[in-house]
Amino acid sequence: MPTRSGRFAISIKFLIALLVGVLLGSVVQTQFNLAALQSMGIEIPTLLRLETTLQDLITFAPVYAALFIVGFLPSQIAAVLISRWLGGMFQALLSAGAAAIALLVSLKIVDSLAPMPTFIAATREISGLIAMLLCAALAGWLFALLNGHSRNIHRSHPHALTSIALWTSVSGLIVISPPIQAQSVPPYKVNIVAENLAYPWSLAFLPDGRMLVTERPGHLRVLSADGNTLVESLGGLPKVYASGQSGLFDVALSPQFEDDQQVYFSYACGSEEANHTCLARGTLAETSLENVVEIFRVQPAKQGNAHFGGRLTWLPDETLILTLGDGFDYREQAQNLHNHIGSIVRLNRDGSVPDDNPFVGRSDAHPEIYSYGHRNVQGVVYDEKNRRLVAHEHGPRGGDEINIIEAGANYGWPIATGGLDYTGARVTPFKEYPGTVSPLLEWTPSIAPSGIAFYSGELFPQWQGDILIGSLVNKEVRRVRLSNNGRQASDIEGLFGELDERIRDVRIGPEGEVYLLTDSPEGRLLRVVPAE
Structure with a gap:
């Protein structure tokens, strides 16, 4: 049974890998969007490119994080369980592959449900989609690398990650009703x-x-x-x-x-x-x-x-x-x-x-x-x-x-x-x-x-x-x-x-x-x- 400190450590490692995947994905999507403009002959100075990339980290990355974690969390739980069943073998490969597949599934589901054909513009082209998937794979690989390959840690992974799943699924929403305004009679x-x-x-x-x-x-x-x-x-x-x-x-x-x-x-x-x-x-x-x-x-x-x-x-x-x-x-x-x-x-x-x-x-x-x-x-x-x-x-x-x-x-x-x-x-x-x-x-x-x-x-x-x-x-x-x-x-x-x-x-x-x-x-x- 993993200790509280062990669960906390694994949670931190998971969040680090998650953050890396989200930040890399945000940077990549910005560069592909800017490349599409450059293909039309638009000049984008280096400082403006940097500014746009940073702005997207503020406005795009949170949205992407919500989409990313939906697939990343269960994919890493699955990778840990399969790796454990295999005796600790191939965890890095399993974590990377599972993360990429999870993101691909998440993108396809969102694209099918959203009113727009393609939710993330960078994935309109196969090159952009592959780049985003590679960022997810890198996040999965990093998570496996941070955790190492010890048997005890493997045993703790599913429990700790399940705790993260429960934590991230609970949220509160306070709805404040606007004050009632006096309505004038329309003409x-x-x-x-x-x-x-x-x-x-x-x-x-x-x-x-x-x-x-x-x-x-x-x-x-x-x-x-x-x-x-x-x-x-x-x-x-x-x-x-x-x-x-x-x-x-x-x-x-x-x-x-x-x-x-x-x-x-x-x-x-x-x-x-x-x-x-x-x-x-x-x-x-x-x-x-x-x-x-x-x-x-x-x-x-x-x-x-x-x-x-x-x-x-x-x-x-x-x-x-x-x-x-x-x-x-x-x-x-x-x-x-x-x-x-x-x-x-x-x-x-x-x-x-x-x-x-x-x-x-x-x-x-x-x-x-x-x-x-x-x-x-x-x-x-x-x-x-x-x-x-x-x-x-x-x-x-x-x-x-x-x-x-x-x-x-x-x-x-x-x-x-x-x-x-x-x-x-x-x-x-x-x-x-x-x-x-x-x-x-x-x-x-x-x-x-x-x-x-x-x-x-x-x-x-x-x-x-x-x-x-x-x-x-x-x-x-x-x-x-x-x-x-x-x-x-x-x-x-x-x-x-x-x-x-x-x-x-x-x-x-x-x-x-x-x-x-x-x-x-x-x-x-x-x-x-x-x-x-």
């Missing part, structure tokens, strides 16, 4: 128009009062003006790849809809292994879309089910803007004009390229690209009064942005951002970078912006000219005001937070009402009107 009321919508994503108003609602699993629903379902899902839609963040996205009517009855819609197409953001159009009939044709497809194909963009808006010249995402694991490609990933594209109504697109005629760029350096743009709107295109995009853990989009401009991702990765790691050392456009407004922590609309109705004069932006994380709508010169943006207030629902889309109705779509498997369409 609006919210009416339910429709319910039981399957992850509704976008809304379009037909001239006769009917409404089209996209549902992410692949349905295009037709509602009457009072919210009754007329058609559960229009026929004629192409096959939609619906998984995670992928599915059926935005819907927009042709600028000449009353003449041509054309409906445009964006969606994810393909499969988990090879998918794209696609754009199609079709002619609206009573219960279906007819003559549906795909007019644009993002190139190249990518893996995973995250960051597709997918918002649509028309410009005054009747060209169509489609926003895109970086596919999450492909963030460096947002700086590569040889593909569409992480860009905003501008197309003619038939999907062809406008002659005045900024990269037309360049052999090193796709001509559809209008702007680039974007992470995941899920909100775009044209400000007719000030004649400017406004978009927002998701940052990682913070760094959500509002930008005025200019033809040919580079919006910086992933070279410059104010946000950290979900693990706490630095995506980049730079918040600003020469040659890239800095955002007008940035949210840290993230609000997860969604739909966006300019308010130009008469029902809410206090909101005239402001932008209404849905927030998935905050479960509200942010009211934002842009300066006339487009150089400043102010976050004025949050609206509709009392609903406590993730807001996926915001639209202004024909009479100036505000329509909201809630992001849920039983989503709702809501109409906001002035309070009586």
Whole structure:
């Protein structure tokens, strides 16, 4: 039976090995992230590299430690038991191998459960994954080395490590309820128009009062003006790849809809292994879309089910803007004009390229690209009064942005951002970078912006000219005001937070009402009107 001092000594040795594994893993992941930036020609001075590495030890290492210990502790218990069964042989090899395998299993489990395809960015490439596993193996080897190979110590290992397991599994959490604030009466009321919508994503108003609602699993629903379902899902839609963040996205009517009855819609197409953001159009009939044709497809194909963009808006010249995402694991490609990933594209109504697109005629760029350096743009709107295109995009853990989009401009991702990765790691050392456009407004922590609309109705004069932006994380709508010169943006207030629902889309109705779509498997369409 091991003594208390023996258990304490083994605990210290285990914690030393654990600390070494976590610190080495943190340093390695930082270097791989910085190497990805350097591959794009970004210079990172030595002092800045050191500073970034140290910052990651503060913000990333604790997160990594929580993931690391989950596998490291049982792996070392198992290695000790097997080594003991073998008579003390091969403990160093067993401890190293068990630690590497445990980390690999932990990473695969986290990647399968987390909404992002790859939790730790350094492991996107096989070289980064192997480097992280080698750090874990070194920690396991160090633990075996510190303990030596005596039989008595072997006998004490399982008991001491089990004590550590019990100790690390016990934690307390004190929840302090915030003080109740007096609530003012809002100047609006919210009416339910429709319910039981399957992850509704976008809304379009037909001239006769009917409404089209996209549902992410692949349905295009037709509602009457009072919210009754007329058609559960229009026929004629192409096959939609619906998984995670992928599915059926935005819907927009042709600028000449009353003449041509054309409906445009964006969606994810393909499969988990090879998918794209696609754009199609079709002619609206009573219960279906007819003559549906795909007019644009993002190139190249990518893996995973995250960051597709997918918002649509028309410009005054009747060209169509489609926003895109970086596919999450492909963030460096947002700086590569040889593909569409992480860009905003501008197309003619038939999907062809406008002659005045900024990269037309360049052999090193796709001509559809209008702007680039974007992470995941899920909100775009044209400000007719000030004649400017406004978009927002998701940052990682913070760094959500509002930008005025200019033809040919580079919006910086992933070279410059104010946000950290979900693990706490630095995506980049730079918040600003020469040659890239800095955002007008940035949210840290993230609000997860969604739909966006300019308010130009008469029902809410206090909101005239402001932008209404849905927030998935905050479960509200942010009211934002842009300066006339487009150089400043102010976050004025949050609206509709009392609903406590993730807001996926915001639209202004024909009479100036505000329509909201809630992001849920039983989503709702809501109409906001002035309070009586």
